[in-house]
Amino acid sequence: xxxxxxxxxxxxxxxxxxxxxxxxxxxxxxxxxxxxxxxxxxxxxxxxxxxxxxxxxxxxxxxxxxxxxxxxxxxxxxxxxxxxxxxxxxxxxxxxxxxxxxxxxxxxxxxxxxxxxxxxx
Amino acid sequence: xxxxxxxxxxxxxxxxxxxxxxxxxxxxxxxxxxxxxxxxxxxxxxxxxxxxxxxxxxxxxxxxxxxxxxxxxxxxxxxxxxxxxxxxxxxxxxxxxxxxxxxxxxxxx
Numbered sequence: 001x002x003x004x005x006x007x008x009x010x011x012x013x014x015x016x017x018x019x020x021x022x023x024x025x026x027x028x029x030x031x032x033x034x035x036x037x038x039x040x041x042x043x044x045x046x047x048x049x050x051x052x053x054x055x056x057x058x059x060x061x062x063x064x065x066x067x068x069x070x071x072x073x074x075x076x077x078x079x080x081x082x083x084x085x086x087x088x089x090x091x092x093x094x095x096x097x098x099x100x101x102x103x104x105x106x107x108x109x110x111x112x113x114x115x116x117x118x119x120x121x
Numbered sequence: 122x123x124x125x126x127x128x129x130x131x132x133x134x135x136x137x138x139x140x141x142x143x144x145x146x147x148x149x150x151x152x153x154x155x156x157x158x159x160x161x162x163x164x165x166x167x168x169x170x171x172x173x174x175x176x177x178x179x180x181x182x183x184x185x186x187x188x189x190x191x192x193x194x195x196x197x198x199x200x201x202x203x204x205x206x207x208x209x210x211x212x213x214x215x216x217x218x219x220x221x222x223x224x225x226x227x228x229x230x
Binding site for chain 2: 004006032034041042043044046049091093095097109110111112113114115117
């Protein structure tokens with residue numbers, strides 16, 4: 001099945017520094033990837049839609065200058081948290097849409113990475 | 122406004138005690154409804170995609186059904202390893218998924 005690899009799984013950084021999170025589709029090409037943020041015991045909140053070769057589309061209230069997204073190839077999207085602060089500490093998850101099968105038997109789903117636990121100290 | 126509501130928020134079951142989780146949705150133009158399982162500290166794991174009312178899909182002890190207003194995830198004779206948070210999400214007229222808040226399931230031996 002489709003696999004999305006996300007790295008790192010955990011990162012601790014100092015306040016004011018930047019952190020980059022990578023999301024790769026391993027066995028399929030993804031023209032569109034999605035970045036989510038999840039707070040403890042809460043559901044996933046979509047931050048932005050990452051489009052290969054073009055600018056990301058950010059959800060209302062998400063600072064695009066703080067959360068930089070780059071989708072340079074069909075298999076890689078990166079999220080950079082710039083000038084991180086303790087309130088940016090969270091669980092960040094990426095996903096990509098994949099299609100399998102053909103015709104009437106085709107099906108699709110959104111495959112998620114394993115997430116990145118960011119702690120800003 | 123597109124909205125997804127899941128109930129109950131938490132569910133405790135004895136091993137073997139079957140039950141159902143509910144996902145109610147309000148969306149303009151449903152393109153797909155998705156069920157995911159999420160373990161603590163992990164990303165969501167894909168379970169099912171449902172496209173139209175009346176559709177059903179099964180996988181081991183899980184069965185998902187869909188109507189025009191809601192979806193159910195039926196768990197038959199659950200085992201402790203089925204303990205997880207189950208998330209429902211809908212896709213409307215864009216590629217974005219709208220998630221519910223999830224149901225935390227605990228199955229005790």
